Amino acid sequence: MTSIRYFSVSTVSRRGQNLTEKIVQKYAQGTNKKVFSGDYVTIKPAHCMSHDNSWPVATKFMGLGAKHVKDNRQIVCTLDHDVQNKSEANLKKYANIEKFAKEQGIDFHPAGKGIGHQIMIEEGYAFPLNLTVASDSHSNTYGGVGSLGTPVVRTDAAAIWATGQTWWQIPPVAKVELVGELAPGVTGKDIIVNLCGLFNNDDVLNHAIEFTGDGVAKLPIDYRLTIANMTTEWGALSGVFPVDQTVVDYYKDRLKRLGNGHPRINEETIAQLSEDAKQYQSDPDAVYAKHLVVDLSTLSPAVSGPNSVKVSTPLAELAPQDIKINKAYLVSCTNSRLSDIQAAAKVLKGKKIAPGVEFYVAAASSNVQKDAEHDGAWNDILEAGATPLPAGCGPCIGLGAGLLKDGEVGISATNRNFKGRMGSKDALAYLASPEVVAASAVLGRIGGPEELEGKPVHPTVPVKKSIQSGSSAATATTEDDGAAVEVLDGFPKQITGELILCDADNINTDGIYPGKYTYQDDITKDEMARVCMENYDGEFKNKTKAGDIIISGYNFGTGSSREQAATCILARGMKLIVAGSFGNIFSRNSINNALLTLEIPDLINKLREKYKGSDELTIRTGWTLTYDVTKAQVTVTDENGDVVLQQKVGELGTNLQDIIVKGGLEGWVKEEIKK
Ligand SMILES: *[C@@H]1O[C@H](CO)[C@@H](O)[C@H](O)[C@H]1NC(C)=O
Ligand SMILES: *[C@@H]1O[C@H](CO)[C@@H](O)[C@H](O)[C@H]1NC(C)=O
Ligand SMILES: *[C@@H]1O[C@H](CO)[C@@H](O)[C@H](O)[C@H]1NC(C)=O
Numbered sequence: 001m002t003s004i005r006y007f008s009v010s011t012v013s014r015r016g017q018n019l020t021e022k023i024v025q026k027y028a029q030g031t032n033k034k035v036f037s038g039d040y041v042t043i044k045p046a047h048c049m050s051h052d053n054s055w056p057v058a059t060k061f062m063g064l065g066a067k068h069v070k071d072n073r074q075i076v077c078t079l080d081h082d083v084q085n086k087s088e089a090n091l092k093k094y095a096n097i098e099k100f101a102k103e104q105g106i107d108f109h110p111a112g113k114g115i116g117h118q119i120m121i122e123e124g125y126a127f128p129l130n131l132t133v134a135s136d137s138h139s140n141t142y143g144g145v146g147s148l149g150t151p152v153v154r155t156d157a158a159a160i161w162a163t164g165q166t167w168w169q170i171p172p173v174a175k176v177e178l179v180g181e182l183a184p185g186v187t188g189k190d191i192i193v194n195l196c197g198l199f200n201n202d203d204v205l206n207h208a209i210e211f212t213g214d215g216v217a218k219l220p221i222d223y224r225l226t227i228a229n230m231t232t233e234w235g236a237l238s239g240v241f242p243v244d245q246t247v248v249d250y251y252k253d254r255l256k257r258l259g260n261g262h263p264r265i266n267e268e269t270i271a272q273l274s275e276d277a278k279q280y281q282s283d284p285d286a287v288y289a290k291h292l293v294v295d296l297s298t299l300s301p302a303v304s305g306p307n308s309v310k311v312s313t314p315l316a317e318l319a320p321q322d323i324k325i326n327k328a329y330l331v332s333c334t335n336s337r338l339s340d341i342q343a344a345a346k347v348l349k350g351k352k353i354a355p356g357v358e359f360y361v362a363a364a365s366s367n368v369q370k371d372a373e374h375d376g377a378w379n380d381i382l383e384a385g386a387t388p389l390p391a392g393c394g395p396c397i398g399l400g401a402g403l404l405k406d407g408e409v410g411i412s413a414t415n416r417n418f419k420g421r422m423g424s425k426d427a428l429a430y431l432a433s434p435e436v437v438a439a440s441a442v443l444g445r446i447g448g449p450e451e452l453e454g455k456p457v458h459p460t461v462p463v464k465k466s467i468q469s470g471s472s473a474a475t476a477t478t479e480d481d482g483a484a485v486e487v488l489d490g491f492p493k494q495i496t497g498e499l500i501l502c503d504a505d506n507i508n509t510d511g512i513y514p515g516k517y518t519y520q521d522d523i524t525k526d527e528m529a530r531v532c533m534e535n536y537d538g539e540f541k542n543k544t545k546a547g548d549i550i551i552s553g554y555n556f557g558t559g560s561s562r563e564q565a566a567t568c569i570l571a572r573g574m575k576l577i578v579a580g581s582f583g584n585i586f587s588r589n590s591i592n593n594a595l596l597t598l599e600i601p602d603l604i605n606k607l608r609e610k611y612k613g614s615d616e617l618t619i620r621t622g623w624t625l626t627y628d629v630t631k632a633q634v635t636v637t638d639e640n641g642d643v644v645l646q647q648k649v650g651e652l653g654t655n656l657q658d659i660i661v662k663g664g665l666e667g668w669v670k671e672e673i674k675k
């Protein structure tokens, strides 16, 4: 089994809420019910950021007929991705975004100011206990300061610009308990690189993470931001740290620098924060889908890669292997904050980068660079022979100067190392802490700072860890709070159909809707219906009919973000699709286009058992699924009419129903604008 999303967890108890649910509650619109994992809610996030993709968002926004953003205080535009691209086309795009932002009164942060996520934190847009979204996959970063940060797609961003709102399904929540204390020389980066490697079985895929445990208190904010940032690489949709004294102190320190009168970081908001933090704690009877525990004292510096974060190896094992490097990077929002630069500077001071190695450094923001210059750390790094790049994104996402070439090896304090991301597909990319990256740059091979003093690197010990599934469908009862879900006129009270088994994991969007039709704009609905699932099974169209319900395996709809993967299923006359789990973008595209999705791992597991050994790709099961929307309950009967499965699913609130009734998010936005 790959990912597990036990949406039935929400019904084990409808009383206690975890921190994630409590924060969402504050931003959930049009409901007076308590919200839980699995529930679909419309949300009005505190802030919504978009970066270089602000122009595509603006184009979508205007395409929906919107003229004015609903609340210009909610929207933030930052330019950070392609800041080294001085082509006419890019400068034009940047100018368009700036002009649009100025006209709408949106806060605009120009290229060179820094990485959007860093600005969001420095400027208090991503404030603790707030729900903060951005059209970027690393929005999880905000969790480092206790803000529930999660990514949205461009359509969502356009909807928020136009109406202040979009929808969210509250993910299953994983509690990640950090106990004990880090040994000297082990950093925040090492925690997340270790976590990605230790729990590499998609254990937190599409989960919201809450970090807890006595080990958290000693982690500085910069470590927390790095960890939260890379929960994205770990597969999660958010990674929230608790709001403790460290967080409050961070804001007190920010206030000293910002002075009085800042609209978001001021005496009042900090006092309010200390107050709110007491109330925003997970309830004792809150439910978690997973509980992971790691003893921080057993972690050692780790290097992830090459080319995957699922492989992490203790530095103590890699250092003796004499892995020569060509390039080293201290760049990006993940690890280019002041403490990262200082840590690298401490290693580099008075040393020289090895001949033949290029070392690139870029601060997370211009503020950070200024601080690092003032501190002397910036100069120490340049003296050692580093090449500075402008604050903002760059090589980390394969843009600008200093990319990896064919056959080269790089080590980087960034967050992603998939093949080809930092340059050539034939290069190898490793990730490590700023200290290890700096030491490797001096050594000319992967190694640790201790080696520069002639000592061996930090030794490894067996890591103490555990993982538990908090609630499985087996223990989930059908107990509920008795209140029926209200159903809007025009929305079906129940949906029923025969289950069609398409038994595979990771069916990607190309399997669902072949790439060759994706840019064929004039394709008709009938043609779309005909090619639906064609690459998965050429027989699909013959074997299915309108009203059927597809049931598939885990991570359905992974891969490219094409919306037609959802719309071709609708074109086939199917209104609901069931799977063990869905790729996150597919889930969003589905609801955005009025296709309902349900994750029921037990159901695919049962059918797999029944059809074990069958090589038929598309099977008419004779089983009927009935989704009772008012009870938020699914019942499956077999060919004899006997009930084989009955369970609770997340509630579909009236706001979400309204989006479906209006034909999806865009249709809903158009109606809202008219009001
Ligand atoms: C963010 O959260 C703080 C602390 O709970 C609260 O005072 C503030 O009103 C919130 N801001 C927004 C815009 O939601
Ligand atoms: C520079 O930006 C333009 C406009 O966004 C883009 O079309 C072009 O491919 C970019 N150039 C490079 C080298 O990435
Ligand atoms: C997290 O990492 C991503 C990818 O490099 C980056 O875009 C983002 O700005 C980072 N955020 C922070 C503040 O660390």
Ligand SMILES: *[C@@H]1O[C@H](CO)[C@@H](O)[C@H](O)[C@H]1NC(C)=O
Pocket: 539, 542
């Ligand atoms: C599926 O339908 C096509 C025509 O639409 C037909 O040529 C083909 O033989 C059919 N296959 C089966 C198994 O019925």
